[in-house]
Amino acid sequence: MPPEKWTQIEAPVRQVLYAEVTPNNTLEVSLLARQKTKNPLTLVHISGNVQEADQDVAKSFVTALMQSAYDGKCVEPRRRLKVLVSPKSGPGKGVSIYHEKVEPILKAAHCDVDLTITTHQLHALEIAKDLRLDRYDAIATMSGDGLVYEVVNGFAKHAEPMRAFRLPITPIPVGSGNGLALNILGSKDGYDVTVATLNAIKGRPMNIDIFSVTQGDQRMFSFFSQAVGLMADLDLGTEHLRFLGSTRFVVGFLQAVAKNKKCPVKLHMKVVESDKVRMVEQLHEARSKTTPASDLNVGEPLPTDALPELKYSNADMKDWVTFDKPILYVYAGKGPLVSRDLMQFPVSLPNDGLIDVVVQEVSGRGQMLKAMDGAEKGAQYWMDTQHYFKAEAYHIEPISSKGLLSVDGESYPFQPFTVEVHKGLATLLSPCGHYQADFDLPHSKVPTAATA
């Protein structure tokens, strides 16, 4: 029976978590539904007795419902999940949100959950490094982007790194920025732990490029972004504002623009594309070819089990482009949204083998403040002082010792570093097989139709 006050329940079949006829002849269905269009998704259990004569019909109904609910059997029900919950991400409510919202949904979907609440920094890295890969179908990180970074770097240190990278990572957002969850689930649902939990249960594997960042003889892996200049100050210089959640970045941006400090670096890039209009067209072309969810790559193992070799850490950079104007910041990465307020890489594609490199020239404070207007939809992409490149690799050389380098929100020494792309190396879970962020040409740049 529908729960009290719910006169009827309507939900897409994807939101059905489980259906069964129990040994004592009760039909039970668990699903996520909204009581009204604008209400949050809620866990709903429906149950009713099955008469002796109706048992076969009820069992057939349950089998058919489970098949449609799990994408015609393309997704295995009862996923085995390693769940990591960080008590220190964002406002620090991860553990209570897990028990109140996430755990009941995973239970209702009959998932096999192995939970760890992280007890210290790098705990997630240690777990990922030694993870028994055949024991799980995915690893869920209930945190911000920090635990995803640790899992990626843990997989890189795994005894079988390429197999480890085939295990999908699925974020459940309780951090400040939650960039990865925003890109997978979209701006509207990117902070919704219920939608993210549904993705952990039903999402399909989607390969993404990740990056090697080399600095001296150190090699680390980045799945999201690297920043120097204003954006690094914003990322690393606002830790004390963590309690503000995502507002922390707006406050930090205003403080950084007030300083308008030139970033003392030289930037060299192995550029593949720099035409902004063409990059938007390529985005649309790639989207139109996105494989339907039921045909996505299900994570075949890669041919070798060694990490990809570095191609550019000692490159001669002969055919590379050097940026020659004063720089306010360099921000490079993968995934359109870096926070809810900023679509920094609007033409980013998950698996094109390229990194999007944004270089903001030093410009007036007024123009930078104006850049906030529409930044959540990527409006700053069209600013003449914001240069946008797709590259296979880039190299940054500080020309002063004073500065910050942020790699996926973590602080690194402000020293020379090189970044290169590994195509499709890591795996996420996605509801649709592409990033959920729309971006288009403004009217002034849409080519007019050719006349006969």
Ligand SMILES: Nc1ncnc2c1ncn2[C@@H]1O[C@H](COP(=O)(O)OP(=O)(O)OP(=O)(O)O)[C@@H](O)[C@H]1O
């Ligand atoms: N028990 C713990 N004690 C101390 N630090 C922890 C503990 N558990 C996790 N951490 C660390 O807390 C940090 C949380 O970062 P995380 O990125 O998840 O949150 P955030 O910075 O608020 O979000 P975002 O990256 O999305 O802006 C990570 O560096 C993680 O290693």
